Amino acid sequence: MNARDTFPTDPDAEAMTAWRHTIHRHPELGFKEFKTSTLVADLLGQWGYGVTTGLAVTGVVGTLRWGRHEDGLRLGLRADMDALPIEEATGLPWASATPGQMHACGHDGHTAMLLGAAQVLAQAAADGQLGDGGTAHLIFQPAEELGGGGGARRMIEEGLFERFPCDAIFAMHNYPGMPTGRFHFRSGPFMASSDKVLIRFHGKGGHGAMPHLAVDPTLPAAATVLALQGIVGRNIDPIKDTAVISVGRITAGSMYNVIPQTAELELSVRALDPAVRDQLQARILAVAEGHAAAHGVRAEISYERGYPVLVNSEAETRFAADVARQRFVESQVDADALPLAGSEDFAYMLQRVPGCYLMIGNGDNGHDGGLRVGPCSVHNPHFDFNDECLPLGAAYWVALAERFFKIYPRRNTP
Ligand SMILES: [Zn+2]
Numbered sequence: 522m523n524a525r526d527t528f529p530t531d532p533d534a535e536a537m538t539a540w541r542h543t544i545h546r547h548p549e550l551g552f553k554e555f556k557t558s559t560l561v562a563d564l565l566g567q568w569g570y571g572v573t574t575g576l577a578v579t580g581v582v583g584t585l586r587w588g589r590h591e592d593g594l595r596l597g598l599r600a601d602m603d604a605l606p607i608e609e610a611t612g613l614p615w616a617s618a619t620p621g622q623m624h625a626c627g628h629d630g631h632t633a634m635l636l637g638a639a640q641v642l643a644q645a646a647a648d649g650q651l652g653d654g655g656t657a658h659l660i661f662q663p664a665e666e667l668g669g670g671g672g673a674r675r676m677i678e679e680g681l682f683e684r685f686p687c688d689a690i691f692a693m694h695n696y697p698g699m700p701t702g703r704f705h706f707r708s709g710p711f712m713a714s715s716d717k718v719l720i721r722f723h724g725k726g727g728h729g730a731m732p733h734l735a736v737d738p739t740l741p742a743a744a745t746v747l748a749l750q751g752i753v754g755r756n757i758d759p760i761k762d763t764a765v766i767s768v769g770r771i772t773a774g775s776m777y778n779v780i781p782q783t784a785e786l787e788l789s790v791r792a793l794d795p796a797v798r799d800q801l802q803a804r805i806l807a808v809a810e811g812h813a814a815a816h817g818v819r820a821e822i823s824y825e826r827g828y829p830v831l832v833n834s835e836a837e838t839r840f841a842a843d844v845a846r847q848r849f850v851e852s853q854v855d856a857d858a859l860p861l862a863g864s865e866d867f868a869y870m871l872q873r874v875p876g877c878y879l880m881i882g883n884g885d886n887g888h889d890g891g892l893r894v895g896p897c898s899v900h901n902p903h904f905d906f907n908d909e910c911l912p913l914g915a916a917y918w919v920a921l922a923e924r925f926f927k928i929y930p931r932r933n934t935p
């Protein structure tokens with residue numbers, strides 16, 4: 522029998538759309554997803570899940586156990602729930618009712634897809650369609666967007682995997698510009714590390730007419746901006762490795778005829794290999810300190826490490842891609858997609874448990890005045906998660922769970 526015929530129930534597209542629109546209309550920022558997590562917890566409870574709330578403030582874990590679960594596998598599926606501090610400009614009927622906040626990254630859709638799958642899985646487990654026994658932990662995570670203090674790390678610190686052990690874990694993000702119904706996977710590094718660097722050059726302020734009596738901090742700042750791209754261009758292997766250094770902020774001075782006391786640079790630094798990440802850090806420190814010394818100023822540097830490189834494990838990625846090939850059209854699955862320079866705190870979960878982070882195409886789903894206006898990236902005020910993805914993503918989760926509990930290699934087998 523074909524895998525797609527074994528489940529009598531498809532995820533409820535209408536219900537998922539309604540949940541998604543409700544969540545979209547009431548966006549909540551990181552660690553403040555109170556209404557969203559209440560909606561999630563209530564539904565999971567109705568379907569018979571053991572529900573744990575309050576992990577990392579607003580995180581929710583729904584646990585489903587069936588049959589001889591003591592000996593069975595334990596699957597983790599994760600969705601993120603938080604919105605962004607962006608004023609929505611889609612004009613859609615379900616647009617944000619909260620000024621200055623919106624779901625511009627599609628986490629409303631990720632949450633709705635996992636809920637749709639949760640409903641089907643509860644019924645399937647009760648009907649004996651998920652093998653002899655097992656445990657599914659559905660993890661609804663807060664605060665993916667918050668950078669250094671992301672919700673995934675906080676859930677782990679609060680005992681996520683001790684309380685809810687998983688043999689493998691998976692998560693999915695929508696990807697604008699990729700056709701709906703397409704799935705992308707990649708084994709190994711898939712998303713970049715993201716570090717934030719503040720460099721402050723301390724000089725000596727003075728009159729613009731008498732530079733020789735001052736120590737101008739704008740010169741080392743300007744020289745450092747130029748030299749930083751030399752790190753990417755000259756120190757990093759151009760064939761094998763990826764590195765991005767972007768200067769997002771340059772700040773110095775307040776008036777045309779005043780030499781300022783300080784000059785500041787703020788950088789975003791990304792890599793797809795932990796060794797390259799270390800190399801970038803060492804070179805950035807050397808370049809900034811070297812320029813400071815050359816210009817007779819002091820460099821104060823704060824190097825904040827954000828999300829690590831997201832590394833998909835090989836066996837779980839192969840498994841996850843096979844699920845998509847069997848459940849959907851093979852030509853719609855790219856099992857060797859290019860990595861992305863974006864970052865994602867699911868990387869912390871993958872440091873603890875093998876698994877795979879995958880992408881589902883969101884199509885061209887930008888909206889203006891309520892009308893679809895074409896391509897639109899995430900974090901744009903015109904972005905909306907594509908409701909056509911809901912049944913596809915939820916069906917994918919269901920198929921993955923079914924195959925996981927039926928054919929995945931047993932735990933503790935030699
Ligand atoms: Zn985002």
Ligand SMILES: [Zn+2]
Binds near residue numbers: 626628665694
């Ligand atoms: Zn996101």
